[in-house]
Amino acid sequence: xxxxxxxxxxxxxxxxxxxxxxxxxxxxxxxxxWYQQTPGQGLQFLFEYFSExxxxxxxxxxxxxxxxxxxxxxxxxxxxxxxxxxxxxLCASSLVVAGELEQFFGPGTRLTVL
Amino acid sequence: GESVGxxxxxxxxxxxxNSIINCAYSNSASDYFIWYKQESGKGPQFIIDIRSNMDxxxxxxxxxxxxxxxxxxxxxxxxTQPGDSAVYFCAENRGSQGNLIFGKGxxxxxxx
Numbered sequence: 457x458x459x460x461x462x463x464x465x466x467x468x469x470x471x472x473x474x475x476x477x478x479x480x481x482x483x484x485x486x487x488x489x490w491y492q493q494t495p496g497q498g499l500q501f502l503f504e505y506f507s508e509x510x511x512x513x514x515x516x517x518x519x520x521x522x523x524x525x526x527x528x529x530x531x532x533x534x535x536x537x538x539x540x541x542x543x544x545x546l547c548a549s550s551l552v553v554a555g556e557l558e559q560f561f562g563p564g565t566r567l568t569v570l
Numbered sequence: 571g572e573s574v575g576x577x578x579x580x581x582x583x584x585x586x587x588n589s590i591i592n593c594a595y596s597n598s599a600s601d602y603f604i605w606y607k608q609e610s611g612k613g614p615q616f617i618i619d620i621r622s623n624m625d626x627x628x629x630x631x632x633x634x635x636x637x638x639x640x641x642x643x644x645x646x647x648x649x650t651q652p653g654d655s656a657v658y659f660c661a662e663n664r665g666s667q668g669n670l671i672f673g674k675g676x677x678x679x680x681x682x
Contacts, residue, residue, distance in 0.1 A: 491670075491672075504669050550667075555666060559670065
């Protein structure tokens with residue numbers, strides 16, 4: 457079974473631009489979560505989508521948004537990029553089995569904002 | 571590789587020794603806890619989990635201990651190997667939804 461895939465793996469943008477990142481979950485997983493990882497703040501939860509609906513949201517500004525398609529693939533968008541948005545963006549897909557959450561991460565997209 | 575933290579606590583152990591990595595969690599309502607391992611250039615990889623109705627769970631070479639009284643979690647790695655060198659994160663969850671809260675991480679360095 458293929459793992460979580462994220463594209464692109466690396467991205468360089470300039471301040472003020474917008475960016476869209478893509479995530480394909482493990483087949484059969486309906487939940488997709490996004491996290492931002494930075495040296496200063498560590499791993500922080502952005503949002504979670506389940507069956508095309510946002511189910512949970514972290515404490516990030518409205519410039520960060522996402523969506524999920526009927527095939528469970530998800531995209532996240534960051535508008536009006538700031539230098540502080542430079543980070544590793546991780547996507548995780550989840551399945552609940554016998555009441556236990558199984559969450560698997562992709563390799564991440566490294567975003568650099570210049 | 572990816573930088574996951576400039577000021578992470580670091581644990582340095584000799585190959586073959588046991589390692590203990592500690593974590594304090596924040597939400598007393600959390601009912602599920604997970605340990606992840608992150609190697610340079612990769613996403614976090616699941617190691618072991620534990621539910622709040624348990625205080626100990628064992629896996630292959632790893633044991634997780636949960637102390638709900640003081641909101642403390644630990645990961646014990648037996649016979650640590652060079653391949654165990656990585657950053658280790660604890661994460662907490664409530665309600666089995668995909669919104670994990672991660673700790674700051676500990677960098678484990680194994681000396682051959």
